Amino acid sequence: MKRIAVDMDEVVADVLPKFLTIFESINGRMPNEEEYQGRKIYQVPGGENLREALYHKGFFADLPLIPGAQEGIQTLLDQGNEIFFVTAAQEFRNSLEDKYDWLLQYFPNISWRNFVFCGDKSIISADYLIDDHAFNLRTFSGKGLLFTAPHNLHETEFTRVNDWPEVLAFFAQENQANGANR
Amino acid sequence: MKRIAVDMDEVVADVLPKFLTIFESINGRMPNEEEYQGRKIYQVPGGENLREALYHKGFFADLPLIPGAQEGIQTLLDQGNEIFFVTAAQEFRNSLEDKYDWLLQYFPNISWRNFVFCGDKSIISADYLIDDHAFNLRTFSGKGLLFTAPHNLHETEFTRVNDWPEVLAFFAQENQANGANR
Numbered sequence: 001m002k003r004i005a006v007d008m009d010e011v012v013a014d015v016l017p018k019f020l021t022i023f024e025s026i027n028g029r030m031p032n033e034e035e036y037q038g039r040k041i042y043q044v045p046g047g048e049n050l051r052e053a054l055y056h057k058g059f060f061a062d063l064p065l066i067p068g069a070q071e072g073i074q075t076l077l078d079q080g081n082e083i084f085f086v087t088a089a090q091e092f093r094n095s096l097e098d099k100y101d102w103l104l105q106y107f108p109n110i111s112w113r114n115f116v117f118c119g120d121k122s123i124i125s126a127d128y129l130i131d132d133h134a135f136n137l138r139t140f141s142g143k144g145l146l147f148t149a150p151h152n153l154h155e156t157e158f159t160r161v162n163d164w165p166e167v168l169a170f171f172a173q174e175n176q177a178n179g180a181n182r
Numbered sequence: 183m184k185r186i187a188v189d190m191d192e193v194v195a196d197v198l199p200k201f202l203t204i205f206e207s208i209n210g211r212m213p214n215e216e217e218y219q220g221r222k223i224y225q226v227p228g229g230e231n232l233r234e235a236l237y238h239k240g241f242f243a244d245l246p247l248i249p250g251a252q253e254g255i256q257t258l259l260d261q262g263n264e265i266f267f268v269t270a271a272q273e274f275r276n277s278l279e280d281k282y283d284w285l286l287q288y289f290p291n292i293s294w295r296n297f298v299f300c301g302d303k304s305i306i307s308a309d310y311l312i313d314d315h316a317f318n319l320r321t322f323s324g325k326g327l328l329f330t331a332p333h334n335l336h337e338t339e340f341t342r343v344n345d346w347p348e349v350l351a352f353f354a355q356e357n358q359a360n361g362a363n364r
Contacts, residue, residue, distance in 0.1 A: 005305070084305055090294040096278040112272040113302045119295030123187070123266055125307035125323065141307065 001080055005116075005126040007136070008087040008099060009060075010149040012069040012106070016041070018059070023047055038154045054091075060098040065106055068164030073107060075168055079175065083110055084126060088136075090119035130167060134158060145170060183262055187298075187308040189318070190269040190281060191242075192331040194251040194288070198223070200241070205229055220336045236273075242280040247288055250346030255289060257350055261357065265292055266308060270318075272301035312349060316340060327352060 009015050019041045024030050027046040035044045042050040053059050073083055085103055089095050096117060103115055116124065121131070122139035130145045131137055134155045137144030145167065146158040161167045191197050201223045206212050209228040217226045224232040235241055255265055267285055271277050278299060285297055298306065303313070304321035312327045313319055316337045319326030327349065328340040343349045 003305075084302075086305075090282075090297045090299075093279065093282050093294075096282065096299070097275065100272075100275050100278065111301065112275075115272045115299075115301060116305055117272075117278070117297075117299040119293065119297055120266075123185075123268075123298055123307055125305055 001082055002128065003082045003084065003126040004076060004128045004130065005084045005086040005121075005124055005142075006073070007129070007131040007133075007147070008085055008089075008103075009063075010066070010132040011130055011147045012066050012073070012085070013060070013063040013102065014066050015060075015063055016150070017064060018053075019047075019050055022050055022053055026050075033150065036150050038151065040151050055094060057094040058098060060092075060095045060102060063102065066164070070106060072164035072167055073110070076171060077109070079171065081171075082114070084114045084116055084124075085110065086116040086118065086121060086124055086126075086129070088119055088121065089117040130161070183264055184310065185264045185266065185308040186258060186310045186312065187266045187268040187303075187306055187324075188255070189311070189313040189315075189329070190267055190285075191245075192248070192314040193312055193329045194248050194255070194267070195242070195245040195284065196248050197242075197245055198332070199246060201229075201232055201235075204232055204235055208232075215332065218332050220333065222333050237276060239276040240280060242274075242277045242284060245284065248346070252288060254346035254349055255292070258353060259291070261353065263353075264296070266296045266298055266306075267292065268298040268300065268303060268306055268308075268311070270301055270303065271299040312343070 006012060020030060023041060023046065031044050041047050076083060087099055089099050100115065121136040127142045128145065129137060129140045129142060130147050132147045132149040132152055134146060134152060134157055137146060137158050144158050146152060146155055146160045148160060148162045161170055188194060202212060205223060205228065213226050223229050258265060269281055271281050282297065303318040309324045310327060311319060311322045311324060312329050314329045314331040314334055316328060316334060316339055319328060319340050326340050328334060328337055328342045330342060330344045343352055
């Protein structure tokens with residue numbers, strides 16, 4: 001049994017659509033995708049005040065799922081892995097209940113025992129970490145997988161997974177390699 | 183620099199007085215100390231419904247400090263250690279904001295980066311864990327210290343610290359041993 005730590009934002013929960021909507025309401029236009037490739041959308045000119053929204057109650061309550069996340073998590077469970085959701089919630093006091101309720105809603109088969117709200121993920125001990133931030137993978141002692149998000153497109157330091165089917169393909173290969181090593 | 187993970191309830195935050203008060207309001211008497219030695223107060227006859235209080239908003243908001251906890255944490259910081267508060271908050275959705283606010287109130291010098299709300303502490307990677315529950319120490323890969331609480335008086339499996347001065351004495355000895363090994 002392997003322990004897989006899974007980040008929330010931009011891995012199972014999609015924050016980008018909400019940011020785009022707020023950007024549009026401020027600037028009267030949608031940003032082009034090229035504008036926020038390799039950086040956060042709040043680093044795009046006109047997006048300076050977007051990050052402030054993260055502190056508001058409710059911001060994280062109604063985020064849509066990343067496509068394939070539910071099926072992906074279920075497949076990893078079916079393969080005998082342990083899943084822990086590990087999210088850097090602690091910067092945002094008002095996100096705690098929202099994130100908790102969101103996980104219960106979309107992943108009712110994952111126990112609260114496996115929810116981790118932290119600030120600094122270097123405290124996490126697991127075999128794998130799937131995360132969209134290279135800085136979280138850099139301090140991780142297990143195997144890190146960089147889940148593609150527009151802001152991390154230029155990162156080359158870690159094994160990249162572009163979507164949930166690629167996550168499953170990675171673990172299928174790991175299982176095969178482990179089987180071959182037996 | 184060593185990383186020390188510190189549990190909240192019954193290590194820095196005192197839950198017992200509140201439980202005693204609720205027990206008294208239900209049963210018309212205070213339990214004797216012998217009644218809850220070696221077990222949780224909600225395992226004492228008449229205390230069966232006490233645990234339910236943990237689910238109420240506000241239960242964790244106004245807990246008193248364990249004597250010496252603030253000074254103890256400050257001394258460990260001054261000695262160059264890193265402190266992470268690690269609490270099994272996740273069973274109690276309504277405790278999340280209360281615990282967060284409590285930490286900010288009593289330990290304003292510890293960043294939110296170092297708050298961890300989890301369910302199963304086997305996910306924690308640190309050098310030391312100070313906790314009142316043997317089951318948390320059992321799955322911990324670093325050095326575990328059992329912080330004395332009435333319920334754990336019969337535990338003999340781990341290094342015991344009876345109070346915060348004993349925590350500091352333990353680390354003074356560790357520092358001396360590490361110095362001697364250099």
